Amino acid sequence: MPTKKLILLMLVVSLSLFVASFFGITWTFIILCNAVVLFATFLDLFLSPNKRQLSFERVLPQEMERDITYEVELKIENHSDKAIKFRFKDDLPQSFKRPFPYYGTAEKDRATIVTYETAAPVRGEYTINQLYFRYRSTLGLWEKQKTVNMEKTVKVIPDLTETKEYLENAQKFLLHEGVKIKKQNSSVGEFAKVRNYVVGDDPRKINWRQTAKLQEVMTNEYEPEHGKHITLLIDCGRMMGVELKRGNRLDKSLEAAIAVAAAALKKGDYVAVLAFSKGTKVYVPPGKGMEHLQTILKAVYNLKADAAESNYGVVLNYLQTVQKKRSLLLLFSDVKTFLHEESALAYLRRLRQRHVFLMIGIEDEELRKQIKKQPSDMQSTMVKSIAQQQMVFKKREKNRWEKQGLQMIEAKEENLAVTAISNYIDIINRGLL
Structure with missing residues (x-):
């Protein structure tokens, strides 16, 4: 596909020849100039890397939590001897955050890894299939497109932030409207452990043997039956x-x-x-x-x-x-x-x-x-x-x-x-x- 650069070049050449026509240039010269320009542009297209010299690998999580930002990694292998400037769009669902088009440069004869961020606000199962990749020729006059099939299924699950916070720090969830609720009948539950006494604990549960031994006030902790x-x-x-x-x-x-x-x-x-x-x-x-x-x-x-x-x-x-x-x-x-x-x-x-x-x-x-x-x-x-x-x-x-x-x-x-x-x-x- 022609780029804006090529279109601008052809407009400049055409305008120059149009102005020159008032000074008596021949049709032969006009045709020759257009032929030279077209030959140069097609030479630029011919010398650009072949599509088969490019390979791709996409890495993204199988599960994404709702509204949590994740990084998607795209590995671009350029097996040609020329560096290329590219832009691409990934086949993300419309509900996803879509930071496209993504612009970058792939160095010659090496692998380039690019990452972009996305987030999914709607739960469900989604299939991400094609990658639409475009890259420019050496002079930037032409642009080639390659559509890559890389089917991947992603599950968007509920946000587990609060679940993880509970598993890491359960005490945070023992407060309701500013009042500690971790209370239980003294006759209910089974012995769990001995710990340091804190303000609010039942004095009747103080373990006097451990208190005398450690010279610190210790209390017995009980938990409900499981x-x-x-x-x-x-x-x-x-x-x-x-x-x-x-x-x-x-x-x-x-x-x-x-x-x-x-x-x-x-x-x-x-x-x-x-x-x-x-x-x-x-x-x-x-x-x-x-x-x-x-x-x-x-x-x-x-x-x-x-x-x-x-x-x-x-x-x-x-x-x-x-x-x-x-x-x-x-x-x-x-x-x-x-x-x-x-x-x-x-x-x-x-x-x-x-x-x-x-x-x-x-x-x-x-x-x-x-x-x-x-x-x-x-x-x-x-x-x-x-x-x-x-x-x-x-x-x-x-x-x-x-x-x-x-x-x-x-x-x-x-x-x-x-x-x-x-x-x-x-x-x-x-x-x-």
Whole structure:
């Protein structure tokens, strides 16, 4: 393909010959000049490296976490005796960050490695196939294109940042609304270890023998019995597709659910996962051990929010058939939508006799913003009034459900995982299972 440089050259030559024609130059001279220029350009094209002298290898991760930046490495082997200037576009999906075209230079008779950064904001499985590579001739008058087939499948999974943070520093997740919740009945749990006494520990658990021996105040630490059953319920209905600052409600719920699963599996509990909308979409039976986290991740990473409303009654009825053992039912859903489902209340009353139920949703920041906003005209006053009415309804219905032992909690999107894990640990430590 001709480059802008070649087109500009031909325009300059043509303009020069046009001006010279007024001074009586012959047609022979004009044809000869054009022939010389064309011969020079084709010679430049002929002497440029052949496509077969170029080979490519792309290296990118098989799994990418949502909205996390990764480096993709492209190895370009130039087997010719000429350096080339190139630009390329990779066949990334449109939802990916695409820093193209990418410009660079490949040295002669050697391999050149270039890297670019990309990020995927939407979960799912994607196929990255072709690479579109263009390089210029020595004089830059022509540009050759080579399309390379390099098929690669990439899975975009939920952001595991909070899961990794918990596994590295669990104490960070033991705080909820500024109050330490790692408390338990003194008669519940088994001895774990002896550690240094810190402010807030029960003085009755001081180990006086070790204190006298080490000349430091030491205390016994107990932990709950392991092997409890945790069932994570993930709503994939219409309201879970509502966009947030980063991703949507389903994205944040999945990331929080995986963090809770990691916390429970690390403590030796059994974890099951049930994702649903109109019906059951995914069910992962109870499993134990950190390897079960990969099973859960593979099952739920590609979940999408449906356009239909969730059918809580059908799902809770199905749950009674598959979960016979007493467990903690941790539901990630939209609280406001759930409160309108009176049919679910009958099923939950039966489930409550055997299981512990806790629902966690994402706080509606826009609703709180409208309530705090000072009205300036009639319209803003009406908006604030409706927002206050919605908040009163939500609080009234939540109180009605909580009186029947069905607890509901809302958290800010950035604190969803912390809130879920801290409440899970609180329930376990209080021996409610």
